[in-house]
Amino acid sequence: MNSKTISVSDEAREHDRLFHTSFSMVKEARARNVKVRPHRAITPLKVTPWLLTQAVVLPLLLCGLLLWTKPLLLEFWRNCILFWSAGLNLPFGLSTRLNEAGQYALVLSNVSEDALxxxxTTLIVTTVVTLLGFMLSLRMRDAALPLKYPLRIVCVVQLITLGYFWLTPSAFPYSVARHSEELMxxxxxVMLATPVMLAVGYYILNQGLLVKLFHTALILAxxxxxxxxxxxxxxxxxxxLSVLxxxxxxxxxxxxxxALVFVALYSWAVSKAPMDATM
Structure with a gap:
């Protein structure tokens, strides 16, 4: 009985020795032949003087260009809005007076703000739908969890707005035209800040200058x-619907x-960078 026990124990030790020997050989072979480089997100970035110059000069040039073309850009936006508003039955027009920037701002023509x-009925239906949406956010689990907090934020903002309109329905100080101008x-x-934000995380990458300018132009466009x-x-x-x-x-x-659109476009541009962009 003892001899059998000793024999089994020796076999087990020999099996362990062979396993560890084989594992060590595979580990050594992997270390010799497989070169695994850390992800560039955690790789120390080597910023050369040329890359540092790009990160400083490009934002200055691009922001200067955007400041110079601001009147043309706003005029293009207003003309685009006027062009499409005709087909969408939106009564947009241009004011007859110049604004502080020396341009003709958008106005809603032939529409009373009280009509919006x-x-x-709109208040009641919106209140019910918003409360249902908030209750739905409380039950979100697993795959739906990423939608939980954005939905809750939207519902909270809408509930606060509903409270304002329930209490002071005739004191809303903003118009659709003013809202549209502020969106522009x-x-x-955001466009003006784009070159500055790209300078922090994109222009310092070891990539061709023309490629950086091309991606920047696509983002701005x-x-x-x-x-x-x-x-x-x-x-x-x-x-x-209404200004509610x-x-x-x-x-x-x-x-x-x-800002989220910029983050998505920035991520797209960085994903196009080569693997050695941080070397």
């Missing part, structure tokens, strides 16, 4: 085309939305 105020201002500020259509979409919602939804559109789908 929410009625009792926000969009322009996307924002330039998006902003007037963003204005149209929000004006369309308020024109056919202006705060949630402004807070959740104004500056925050523009």
């Amino acid at each position: 105020m929410p009625g009792t 201002t926000i969009g322009y500020v 996307f924002l330039a085309i998006m902003v007037p259509h963003q204005v149209l979409a929000q004006a369309f919602i308020m024109q056919h 939804f202006m705060p949630v559109l402004y807070i959740c789908f104004g500056a925050v939305f523009d």
